[in-house]
Amino acid sequence: MAGVSQTTVSLVLNGRAEGEVRISPETRERVLQVIRETGYVADPAARRLAERRNRIYGVFTYEAVFPAESADFYHPFLVGIEECAEEAGCDLLLFTSAKVERGERRRIFSAESRIRLADGCVLLGRTIDREDLSRLLSEGIPFVSVGRRDDAGGPVPFVGADYPPAVHALVERAAALGHRRMAYVGAGAGAESYADRLRGFTEAVAATGVEGLHLATADRLFGSGASVVFAEELADGAAIAEAARSRGLDVPRDLSIVALGAPTRPVSTDIDFARFRIPRREMGRRAVELLTQVLERGGTPQELLACELVEGSTLAPVREGR
Amino acid sequence: MAGVSQTTVSLVLNGRAEGEVRISPETRERVLQVIRETGYVADPAARRLAERRNRIYGVFTYEAVFPAESADFYHPFLVGIEECAEEAGCDLLLFTSAKVERGERRRIFSAESRIRLADGCVLLGRTIDREDLSRLLSEGIPFVSVGRRDDAGGPVPFVGADYPPAVHALVERAAALGHRRMAYVGAGAGAESYADRLRGFTEAVAATGVEGLHLATADRLFGSGASVVFAEELADGAAIAEAARSRGLDVPRDLSIVALGAPTRPVSTDIDFARFRIPRREMGRRAVELLTQVLERGGTPQELLACELVEGSTLAPVREGR
DNA sequence: ATCCGCTGCTAATACGGATTACCACCGCGG
């Protein structure tokens, strides 16, 4: 239509017409005019094939992205991811195709995986398959994990929440309120985030010189003599509060409770726990920024974002006589 | 690695090895073995280029998908869309790249639009640009709109909520409770969904033989003598309830209120309005199903899903003497 | 010995755009 070659159109379209290769302003204008009239847009698939770049970022979650169960937890991450993708002019590819079989988790690599259609990928999930991770690394697929991850055959790029200092601060606050015997309730393992919380607790009690107990479950909590309990998850905190109430204990007069996580399961509690805020939205944003950075300059960025403390009303001075 | 040509791999990969083209079972097994070992996956971009098919469905929303403001409204649609995409083995491409300029809406077609990377597209939004719609039609891009749409240079494929019968049923119920003067408050235009509600109302009052008023705003409602008001949006209903209270009117003793929409804006009200339920999740699911159908067999499906009535507590018998 | 039909596989090409090497043209100085 403009009487020029495909090459010329490509050059004009990509603004390369000013550098090495020269196209006269008249020709350029003519091509642009036709493009405007027809609304021509280069085929993204062909572009990807030729250019190895798409401006499409993949988003992989081990659970369904939208559904309600964990929606409250994942949603803020996605808000941040979308915001930042929008600013970067990128589209998001949600890998929904990996069927979640009953009891099975999604897998990143399936026979039909379209992960390589995206320039790179943001990973979301409490835990991430080590096999998947190491394969991502070995195949050289650019990605950033939301949440700290242990090495998996190499360092993993991530943006995580910095749990240890946050837990540390809460332990110190409890100590300042007179607590001398503290319990951590939760696995303290399984996911990196759990391990980090327990580590923060363990280091903090050591540094503060108070006594720290680690209980896998709340069963033996009430015989332990602990005056404050650090619950690994908000749901755990709610359960402990309920158990305390049923024993006739008042929170926080008889027992202080600190919650160390965000609601990953839908918890119907309006208790205003002493806790910290996981900067989920910021983590989402930052993950996309880091992915962009990886795509442009490579590297293996690892970042931890600070968690803001929330005073709450479940951490009080230790009761005399305990 | 298997000592065969690229063609052979392609044939094996696509299970074409049994039809016209023949590959010996031994060779096939050898290729499959290598595929298993290496985890080879065909490049989706190249596939799309060659095959014109991707198993990627685009999702276009005029507002940001995730953010909180309209999250409550859009989320159920997305749940349905994701569910169905997962079952169909499709990935979802969110067109987040179209920057939402201050005060501007997203546009489907931009210079960088990656819409053609997807096999087809699901459109979501209260209103959809007519230009965008007619361009989709004229370019022959397969799509399905969530929400009924008027023709835009041709019939538009959609799955919508069937408002008129739902509104009709509510009008009838009001009439059965003795109401003889009913008001509809809202624009009744702008979006198809609003027009449909007003149309349902207008037809229903005519059929029922009661008096129907259409008020653009609630300003003159209280002098109108209407004993029941149909609010176009849930938020409108909440505002009217508030206004009634401030006038010393009791809902529903002095004034019945029927809400005709779902919360599109975050409304903090716990009023249990007489209303109907928009089957949003089902609409999302169905949209994906219809898109699949369009891709396979073409056509322009148009479907309306029934809205279930919700009794609520804001519709009562008309008060004597009004 | 020739031809046929079948089996099993591959060479060649298309898909649409990015990139690169190179060519045709023009004006100018020698």
Next chain:
DNA sequence: CCGCGGTGGTAATCCGTATTAGCAGCGGAT
């Protein structure tokens, strides 16, 4: 008239897969 440098553009190739036409080899029938 020749050579030279700068302009403006294009042919050719590549990206990785799907598809199609066709080729080599072989056994059996004529």
